[in-house]
Amino acid sequence: MSINAPAIYYEAANKILTGLGAPVTASNLNLLVAWMGLENGWNSSLSCHNPFNTTWKLNGSKTVNAKGVQCYPDWATGVQATINTLTQQSPSYATLVNALKNGDPNQFFSEAGRQELSVWSGGTPGYASTIHQIYTELGTPPASAMQSALATNSITQDLANFFNLKEFPLNNVKTVKQALGLAVIAGVVLALIWAGGDDLGL
The missing domain is CATH 1.10.287 (Helix Hairpins)
Structure with a gap:
């Protein structure tokens, strides 16, 4: 079964990869889109410009829930907040970022990568495994x-x-x-x- 994600997910993934200095490949796009899908489901319009539900505050952003997830006024702000979160020193998501820069899904889903995904989710059980499952079911990016x-x-x-x-x-x-x-x-x-x-x- 192939999942067809909304085009806006791929557009957001493209901008985030570019901002990270990672190659915009089919594999990298699907890694990020799979992650977005778990965070938002497939019916979201991503109207808050926050595809990964980061809590990073920037000018113009507003808190939308008790966990501190932000709603950003535009994509430029949302993309920058996501990049800021992924590249911060603590907690570190260096394995995930390097995996994207290397275009390496195996590194992304390595033990270290899975641990970083768990940290991102706040310790949600099976978080990384669910992203991996979605990744394997995604179709070819548009x-x-x-x-x-x-x-x-x-x-x-x-x-x-x-x-x-x-x-x-x-x-x-x-x-x-x-x-x-x-x-x-x-x-x-x-x-x-x-x-x-x-x-x-x-």
Whole structure:
């Protein structure tokens, strides 16, 4: 049986992965969407812009329950709050974040990863196992969830080649052309992220 998650879940996952510096792959998208599904069910509109029910407070957020879960005014705020929570030092979710950066579901569901998921849930029994089950039942992410990442990778690589940049050598810029190239690429990436954020209100 394949679960078809709402498109908004994939759009949110795309933004969070991008903010974490993790690759936007089908596997990574489904890891986050499975996690969202357990937190919110499949009928949620995610109107509070808080797909993981984090309690991280930011300007404009409001507490919505006794556990301190926040409701954010827009996606930019909600995505940032989620990233802040995942990358904080205590409690640490370093295993989960590194698993996403490595594109490694096995690392995500390792003993250390499962422990971090348990901490996130407040110790809910079977929390990690339920996410894993949902993950195995999710279908292929919609093409739209991948498009912005693919477009960014393609365009920036073409520009890098044009400006004689190899793997973005920020500490090894030797020519005016390379410096100009980095500036152009940064502008293009920001423009693509801005344009791709329209559906999420970014």
